[in-house]
Amino acid sequence: MRPTPMILATAVGLAIGAAATWLVMQHANPGASSSADKAVLYWYDPMVPDRHFDKPGKSPFMDMPLVPKYAGGGAAEGVVSIDPRQVQNLGVRTAKAERGTLASAVRATGAIAFDERAVSVVQARVAGIVERLDVRAPLTAVTQGQALLTLLAPDWTAAQEEYLSLRRAHAQGLDEMRAAARQRLFLLGMSAAQVRAVETSGQAQTRISVTAPRAGVVGELAVREGASVMAGTPLLRINGLDTVWINAAIPEAQAGRVTPASSVAAEVPAFPGERFSGRIEALLPDIDATTRTQTARIVVGNADHRLAPGMFARVEISGSIDNVEGVLVPTEAVIATGTRNVVIVDDGNGRFRAQQVRVGDEASGKTQILEGIKDGEAVVLSGQFLIDSEASLSGTLARLQGAQR
Numbered sequence: 001m002r003p004t005p006m007i008l009a010t011a012v013g014l015a016i017g018a019a020a021t022w023l024v025m026q027h028a029n030p031g032a033s034s035s036a037d038k039a040v041l042y043w044y045d046p047m048v049p050d051r052h053f054d055k056p057g058k059s060p061f062m063d064m065p066l067v068p069k070y071a072g073g074g075a076a077e078g079v080v081s082i083d084p085r086q087v088q089n090l091g092v093r094t095a096k097a098e099r100g101t102l103a104s105a106v107r108a109t110g111a112i113a114f115d116e117r118a119v120s121v122v123q124a125r126v127a128g129i130v131e132r133l134d135v136r137a138p139l140t141a142v143t144q145g146q147a148l149l150t151l152l153a154p155d156w157t158a159a160q161e162e163y164l165s166l167r168r169a170h171a172q173g174l175d176e177m178r179a180a181a182r183q184r185l186f187l188l189g190m191s192a193a194q195v196r197a198v199e200t201s202g203q204a205q206t207r208i209s210v211t212a213p214r215a216g217v218v219g220e221l222a223v224r225e226g227a228s229v230m231a232g233t234p235l236l237r238i239n240g241l242d243t244v245w246i247n248a249a250i251p252e253a254q255a256g257r258v259t260p261a262s263s264v265a266a267e268v269p270a271f272p273g274e275r276f277s278g279r280i281e282a283l284l285p286d287i288d289a290t291t292r293t294q295t296a297r298i299v300v301g302n303a304d305h306r307l308a309p310g311m312f313a314r315v316e317i318s319g320s321i322d323n324v325e326g327v328l329v330p331t332e333a334v335i336a337t338g339t340r341n342v343v344i345v346d347d348g349n350g351r352f353r354a355q356q357v358r359v360g361d362e363a364s365g366k367t368q369i370l371e372g373i374k375d376g377e378a379v380v381l382s383g384q385f386l387i388d389s390e391a392s393l394s395g396t397l398a399r400l401q402g403a404q405r
Contacts, residue, residue: 110248118240125189128153160204344380
């Protein structure tokens with residue numbers, strides 16, 4: 001009958017397909033039939049291959065079954081083997097981990113402000129009337145000794161007349177009274193030059209000029225012409241500009257590196273390329289709840305008065321902490337996953353290992369490795385994400401194979 005050759009051909013095809021499938025499986029997993037005959041050296045988690053266990057069970061790291069390591073198992077410990085030609089095609093670059101000193105520096109931004117220690121308040125010593133203002137607007141620059149305003153002060157005039165009367169008297173035993181009357185003029189706010197002028201002219205001054213006790217700018221002007229003032233009334237506030245503060249916002253994670261008296265280099269956009277030297281006076285004991293930053297108060301010299309309060313500044317704080325020697329790798333070699341930090345180690349001959357590490361400080365493109373990498377080991381700088389993905393895939397397949405055994 002004609003259907004017989006068709007049936008025979010179908011049977012032969014099925015037999016050939018089954019044989020081919022068996023051969024492919026044997027080629028893909030040549031050790032599958034003999035794995036049971038191999039001795040187990042230890043069990044491990046492929047994602048944390050440096051931790052070994054002496055018995056099977058669940059991994060304490062990933063909550064998955066541990067994978068057995070067999071004698072002669074080759075690159076089973078999370079090591080990925082890649083053909084050298086493929087490594088070259090991937091453009092893998094490596095660098096040696098080396099011991100060195102990491103010079104830490106903290107960079108932050110801030111704003112320039114008045115030095116609140118360089119503030120002088122001008123007050124009325126006696127009651128009077130502001131007859132004339134020589135400074136009429138806030139933030140006006142003044143020099144030390146410059147006239148600020150003129151006061152009509154009857155108490156000052158009466159005190160001068162009393163002193164002059166005692167000077168003219170020739171009775172015995174008035175020396176102490178003259179000295180007391182002269183001292184009273186100083187207590188009422190008259191300067192030594194004004195007292196000498198009264199003594200020279202022999203006439204009381206009805207108008208007293210109030211002068212600036214320091215150079216700076218008028219931070220606050222509290223009176224106007226014609227105003228009546230009482231004794232102790234603040235008239236002006238003068239802010240010095242010889243030094244200024246920079247209130248720099250230090251990130252909370254870097255605040256531990258900053259210490260008082262650390263040297264600071266500051267730059268402002270108004271003077272590009274110029275650096276201003278300063279030092280940290282205090283790290284204020286307050287954390288901003290919104291920005292999670294801590295304010296560092298930096299004192300900067302400003303003899304030429306070019307730095308103005310309100311200017312934006314970028315600061316670099318150097319020598320903040322003791323420089324500690326340790327193993328350093330390029331920062332680009334570290335893969336931060338959010339839960340762990342991984343470095344791909346080149347073991348040579350196309351073998352790469354994903355190594356979990358504990359990192360320290362980072363500065364100038366270098367990261368300090370506290371644990372996981374030794375001095376002299378080669379670490380991968382480029383293409384490590386592909387290698388890490390391959391290692392994770394190999395670890396997943398190893399877990400599946402371990403679960404099936």
